[in-house]
Amino acid sequence: NKFTIAVPASTANIGPGFDSAGMALNKYLNVQVIEQETWEIENHSPLLPSVATYTDHFIYKVAKQIAEKYGKMLRACKLAIYSDIPLARGLGSSASAVLAGIELANQLCSLSLTLEDKLKLATEIEGHPDNVAPVIFGGMVISAVMSHQSIHYFQLPNLDLDTVVYIPNIELSTEAARSVLPNSFSRDDATAASGISNLMIASLISGDYNLAGKMMEQDVFHEPYRAELIPNYQMIKQEAKSQGAYGTVISGAGPTMISFVPRGQGTKIASFMKEKLSDYEVDALVIDQTGL
Ligand code: HSE
Secondary structure (H helix, E strand, C coil): CEEEEEEEEEEECCCCCCCCEEEEEEEEEEEEEEECCCCEEEECCCCCCCCCCHHHCHHHHHHHHHHHHCCCCCCCEEEEEEECCCCCCCCCHHHHHHHHHHHHHHHHCCCCCCHHHHHHHHHHHHCCCCCHHHHHHCCEEEEEECCCCCEEEEECCCCCEEEEEEECCCCCCHHHHHHCCCCCCCHHHHHHHHHHHHHHHHHHHHCCHHHHHHHHCCCCCCHHHHHHHCCCHHHHHHHHHHCCCCEEEECCCCCCEEEEEECCCHHHHHHHHHHHCCCCEEEEEEECCCCC
């Protein structure tokens, strides 16, 4: 038995949609699975960390945890892993690996998990649903975790947008980027943040990308605190705007930044921005509408 699991990258927050909004992007983690007598993991990407034994591998650990949760044994197999999602850069590499592990257990143990089951399991492991929801469903997804841990979500209709990502040559852990955030907000700040986020989502749905872009850049929840951790934060926003980007925000917890640009303009804007950011990887990416 042989199958492949393909999991897209993702960008979370989209500015004011902190821990709630996210979008799937066309970079991928691919896991080829071949059932065999013993476990074996082959790492085919320079972006992935090498581990001493398969039992230390994150995808294996997630798969084992899920299998055990359902009282099943994981059958042995060989995993050949390919990825073009850089680690600790704000492009959802951890969410993608979590879902690869969940899908591996799902298939090897015939768990017949629904998409909602996968969302709940992945959110439990990740701590927030904003990367895992779009990775599962594709496109842009807004989710809300209720106090009793149930999750509601909404997949936006297709957006007429492309993106440009600016990936600096440094890592920033989500933990470090969360440690600079305040624990609470005043009512005035919370009200402003909620209004900005609501308006951003409404304008994305209605196709008013100029208004959406403006709201994207008004976040109150996290960008003001994280800006100093992100190299070239202001310069990237300004230069991208001069080239016609609707809005530019921190991708997830950073340090990557992402611009939302008119459909078809990604490559042109990316090559202009690459001139300004010689030590960056600058990529024109499109929205992955398919998900897992
Ligand atoms: N919403 C999360 C954050 C995404 O901004 O910390 C990173 O996992």
